[in-house]
Amino acid sequence: MKEKLKGLVFFVKNHSFLLRLIFFGSILIFVANQVANIAHGMSWAEVAQTMAKQDTSTLILMALLGFLGVLPMLGYDWVTISVLQEAGRAKMSRGSWFIAAWTTNTINNLAGFGGIVGASLRTNFYGKGFDRKKVLATVSKVAFFMFSGLSLWALWLLIDIFLLHNTSHFRNYWIWLFGGSLYAPALFTLTYLRRKKLFYDLFPKGVIQLAITSFCQWSGALAVFLGIGYLMQLQVALEQVYPMFLIATLIGMLTMVPGGMGTFDVLMILGMGQLGLSQNQTVVWLLYYRLFYYLIPFFSGLILFISQTGVKFNRFFDNLPRLILQRIAHLVVVVAVYFAGIMMVLLSTVTNLSNLSNIFELLLPFSFNFLDQTLNLLIGFVLLGLARGLYSKVKKAYVPTLFVLLFGIINTISRTQSLRLIIVYCLILLAVWLARKEFYREKFVYSWGAIIFDVLLFGTLLIAYAVAGFHSGQWWNANLMGGQFILFPSDDVWISGIIGLAVGALTLLSLQQYLSRSSETLGEAFVASRFEKLQARYGGTKSSHRLELPGYYYYYYQVHGQDRVAFGYQIKSNRCFVLGDPLGDKTLWQAATLAFMQDADKQGYQLAFYKISEKYVVQLHDLGFQFAKIGETGTSLLNKQDYLQQEVYRKLSVQGYTFKKYETLPQEILPQLTAVSQEWLDGKGEKYFGNGRFEAAYVLSTPVAVVRNNENQLVGFITEQPISSTWISYDLLRIKTDAPKELANFLILGMLDSWEKVGYKKADLGMAPLAQVGEGPFAFFEERIMNMIYNYGNAIYNFQDNFSGKQKYVTHWEGCYFAYLKGSSFYLASAQLLRLIGRGKNKGPTLVEEVILEE
DSSP, rough: OOHHHHHHHHHHHHHHHHHHHHHHHHHHHHHHHHHHHHHHTTTTHHHHHHHTOOOOHHHHHHHHHHHHHHGGGHHHHHHHHHHHHHHTTTOOHHHHHHHHHHHHEEEEEEEETTTHHHHHHHHHOOOOSSHHHHHHHHHHHHHGGOOOOOOOOHHHHHIIIIIIOOOGGGGGGGHHHHHHHHHHHHHHHHHHHEEEEETTTTTTTTHHHHHHHHHHHHHHHHHHHHHHHHHHHHHHHHHHHHHHHHHHHHHHHHOGGGGTHHHHHHHHHHHHHHHOOOHHHHHHHHHIIIIIIIIIIHHHHHHHHHHHHHHHHHHTTTTTHHHHHHHHHHHHHHHHHHHHHHHHHHHSTTTTGTOOOOOHHHHHHSSOOOHHHHHHHHHHHHEEEEEEEEHTTTTHHHHHHHHHHHHHHHHHHOOOOOHOOOHHHHHHHHHHHHHHGGGOOOOOOOHHHHHHHHHHHHHHHHHHHHHHHHHTTTEEETTTTTOOOSSSOOOHHHHHHHHHHHHHHHHHHHHHHHHHOOOOOOBOOHHHHHHHHHHHHHHHTTTGGGGGGGOOEEEEETTTEEEEEEEEEEEEETTEEESSEEEOOGGGGHHHHHHHHHHHTTOOOOEEEEEEEEEHHHHHTTTTTTEEEEEEEEEEESSSGGGGGGGHHHHHHHTEEEEESSOOOOOGGHHHHHHHHHHHTTTBBOOOOOSSSOOOHHHHHSSSEEEOOOOEEEEEEEEEOOOOSSSEEEEEEEOOTTTTTHHHHHHHHHHHHHHHHHHHEEEEEEEETTTTOOOSSSOOHHHHHHHHHHOOOOOOOOOHHHHHHTTTTOOOEEEEEEEEETOHHHHHHHHHHHHTTTOOSBBBBOOOTSSSSOO
């Protein structure tokens, strides 16, 4: 006998695949045959009619019932995590546990494959930072109990149909019920016998909890099925349905088909037929049961699983996938809002728009239409204004956009119940939600590029409207067109639109004002003590002395409440133009710049840097800036040269010109300097940014050297600007128009001599604009243009003379650069810079002269 049993076991092991194939194949053939017979006798029209009878509130109740029916399954995960935490696993938060439990059970409920999927998901969720073998062992032991509740129901059903209802026709299924009812007693006996080894961590509390959970799980499934039948108001006694449901579920689960799919359904249709229910009604009942108990919870779990997997994926790639998705969603939202606004304005202008083009006929169903022309224009302009704010990522534009979109969507769907339209609108709302973190800026600041775009857009729309009005009143609109209007059917409609246009324009202006206001400010006003303290500690820069002039704002970067780096800048449109290298600790330049960029970006501004060094421009490039060379700055080493013996100085000295330097300029001399400066300007305005300006307080705050002729008349002056204890520069150098041209060199030589005598080691001689820029054949196009201006622009400014004049004193040259944020236009940034430089009180310099000129 033992040999026969061993032979049988050996045969089953060797042919297990073939036996499984025969088993599942026979089930499949049975199910397919029955489905074919059932489908042949069904009326799908009646199925559709039965489904149409269910109202929205009933379907919502069915969905809620399905979600409630899934809840008891979470008990498996409660026992699992409790056992693992007692074994030493880190405590899991309730929120994380619920997500893991819901995801596992809803997916396993539909695609369980005998609990294999559930075991894999639980091991994945609960195995983080813990022994995965222990997790897998615990999950496997918990899986034993998932069938126990159904087994208890099978035991009860045996008692019911054989002892309580002697005439029950369900006795034909006794073999299945008997086999299923043996599972729970056998499992409980096994757990008791192995309570000290295999089930030591579950016995007795865990075993009881799992048995109750399993019983509640199958009771929940039964309650959902019966509840759906009750809500459908089917003419059948529900107490007669539950035995068939349990029998079909038991047989379906024994086949190990996910959710008993197919086997359960066929048995239920056949069994419900014996209870007097039509096949059509049973099919609808089963469809709703599958939909609300399996499919919808499955999709909710799948969404959570994808979300959790997406979070892990996002973390692994350092937040890059989320940023990409966010940017795409932001682009979709901006395009959708612009599209909606433009289409609404066009609909108010061209009332039969779909007749003009197949493209409009295709796009028109996806736009909003409020039927009232004035309201269309108003909402259209509001959407266009919001689209501009959305494009600029302004935080205050998000909620109004969401409100207007919901208003338009609800209005449109209420009149046009199109599934395709609803799907498109849902996708747009999803994009709005995904893009929500893109909107972080505190206010809207118009850029020149935005102004150009909006002028073209609104100009085109207004011209179209004006043409529409002109056309509607002409004789050819009726005579040649035969009464088939293309734009407006009457003047009254056009006049009504004009009112809407005016209201829309006012609303748009109000919206722009709302988006442009912010309680926060960028930077601070000039505080001399604070600025000079930082300059004294770290030394100045080539441009730091000019930052003390009026008109600049200051951004301070602090470490532990102490000023470490400062930027001086002026604002033009949406750009903060920073002058020169940062002032302060050089080791913090990059960190300070990044902080400044972020704070400026929150306020809607971009940074641009003018007259910066090679060392700093490399750091800016690492932060995402593009740059162009704009000239060379010269430095002279003060190395015991006899400056006063040079020919220019001796020649003018013989002619009676004298050099005198004042550490503090006497007040009575200031009017003479003012007269020289005004004559030198020759009616032109002072350069406002990047250069020194003649301001009384500015001139009196620094040493000044003057030159007088043989008649003791003051004919020129030069101002001194220290950079550090060993490095010095000059700023304003101005002479009378009738003075000798060499007088500028005379003043420079005198200053160089005085600086050398007091111990300075080097002198900054300023910038030679456009010198040594774009000379290579493969240089950037912008720099090649500047090189052409340098070579052929002498009629406007003596670029080459400036460079050669300084060449005789310069020991070495260093590149000077203009940097602007990547993705922005060099030409617009340069134009803004030129406007900022030339903002004088009187007639400004010519555009080419404004190209980064130096005194």
